[in-house]
Amino acid sequence: MLHRITARPRSWALLFFGSLILLTVLAFYLSSNKEQPEPEQPPEMSEVLEALEATDFHNALIPPLSPPPNWEQYTLQKGDRLSLLWADKWHLPLATLYTLLDNKEGKRHLNRIQPGQHIEWLASRDGQLLALRLWQSRAEGSEWLRENTGFSFRNLTSQREVKLIRLTGTLKGVLVNSLQNMPEIAGQEGVIATALDRHLPLRRDARDGDTFSLLVEQEWLSNDPTPYSTRLIAFDYTGDRMQVRAARHQDGRFYTPEGFSLIPPFDRIPLAERYRISSRFNLNRKHPITGRVQPHYGTDFATPTGTHVRAPADGRVTRSQWHPFAGNYLVIDHGQGFETRYLHLSRSQVKSGQDVKRGQLIGQTGNTGRSTGPHLHYELHISGRPVDAMRAELPSVEKLKGADLKEFLAQSKQLFAGLDGKLALKKLALSLPESR
Numbered sequence: 001m002l003h004r005i006t007a008r009p010r011s012w013a014l015l016f017f018g019s020l021i022l023l024t025v026l027a028f029y030l031s032s033n034k035e036q037p038e039p040e041q042p043p044e045m046s047e048v049l050e051a052l053e054a055t056d057f058h059n060a061l062i063p064p065l066s067p068p069p070n071w072e073q074y075t076l077q078k079g080d081r082l083s084l085l086w087a088d089k090w091h092l093p094l095a096t097l098y099t100l101l102d103n104k105e106g107k108r109h110l111n112r113i114q115p116g117q118h119i120e121w122l123a124s125r126d127g128q129l130l131a132l133r134l135w136q137s138r139a140e141g142s143e144w145l146r147e148n149t150g151f152s153f154r155n156l157t158s159q160r161e162v163k164l165i166r167l168t169g170t171l172k173g174v175l176v177n178s179l180q181n182m183p184e185i186a187g188q189e190g191v192i193a194t195a196l197d198r199h200l201p202l203r204r205d206a207r208d209g210d211t212f213s214l215l216v217e218q219e220w221l222s223n224d225p226t227p228y229s230t231r232l233i234a235f236d237y238t239g240d241r242m243q244v245r246a247a248r249h250q251d252g253r254f255y256t257p258e259g260f261s262l263i264p265p266f267d268r269i270p271l272a273e274r275y276r277i278s279s280r281f282n283l284n285r286k287h288p289i290t291g292r293v294q295p296h297y298g299t300d301f302a303t304p305t306g307t308h309v310r311a312p313a314d315g316r317v318t319r320s321q322w323h324p325f326a327g328n329y330l331v332i333d334h335g336q337g338f339e340t341r342y343l344h345l346s347r348s349q350v351k352s353g354q355d356v357k358r359g360q361l362i363g364q365t366g367n368t369g370r371s372t373g374p375h376l377h378y379e380l381h382i383s384g385r386p387v388d389a390m391r392a393e394l395p396s397v398e399k400l401k402g403a404d405l406k407e408f409l410a411q412s413k414q415l416f417a418g419l420d421g422k423l424a425l426k427k428l429a430l431s432l433p434e435s436r
């Protein structure tokens, strides 16, 4: 921070540091005098500094693109609105949708979406759209690809092919090794292992000799032999310390045969009460000085130091450590691709590897690391991408209900039959509705 400021004229620096010291003394005096309220308006310079600090360190905590991003997909349902799906469910920047709608192909195809049409997209780790496909039918689609300047467009002439595969095996070492020598998924072992790992606490509870069966759906274009999408749709894992059986529902989450969610319900904020949000999640935030786009991957709550931070959902602490920019910080894995992060804590109350319950005290907010004022920087990641925790659709029910449950039970019955080898996969593929 210092070298940035010394680049400016010395008299300016003197004036700045002088006033900073004065303000600090004043703030100290005011806070030590209990009758006086705290100064309400921070000086303008501190806001600039706050914006500066908030932009740098998050990138240091976001790991590089590994494993490579996977295609996501959705079949349009009756009553869907593209802009709502885009921002709240798919966590893509709305500005990108407006860019696509701003030319004639976009207007023609994206303005007239119909229930039953299939949409697929590829996004980078930091949430930018890389590619988008809209299928009007199995054989007719539109594709947008990100280029250096904007997006290119083409009509897809090849067919979209879908195939179901059943894999069974015994665990020996790590899962990805147990998936070797299965020619039907050559090159896709990593994707499948990552998918299963997301739904099961494999790393801790898996043992050699455990058995598994997986039902996997692959998609490819008829003119390209490499599948572009490989996804898990049902699995059964039977081990010494763990037995889980679940199928994917149309909301993209996994449920047990009885309809219980594998992911715990979530609170919106990890604090017992509401505090002012001093900085929102913003993928397109411009740096106040350089003008460069530097995303803010979290939500900042202006909390006094020592405010209790509570786990928003059950999970396991995967990191509890120190970082020069993030200060004391925590990472919690909630399963199913949900992860939360807490930065600048004054104290951490949990250790790496520890299980936590929803509502449990996990630490106290503070001002550690590169931070100019006490606050909590809170991040939510879904499937490896940071999303706006204040807007994201959060899991709220532990068990499916009503028509949703009925639909899941009917569909998963077929999926489990396929998984157990009691229903031919070709037959299963035909019995599944097109809109899944």
Ligand SMILES: [Zn+2]
Binding pocket: 054, 279, 296, 298, 299, 300, 377, 378
């Ligand atoms: Zn922040």
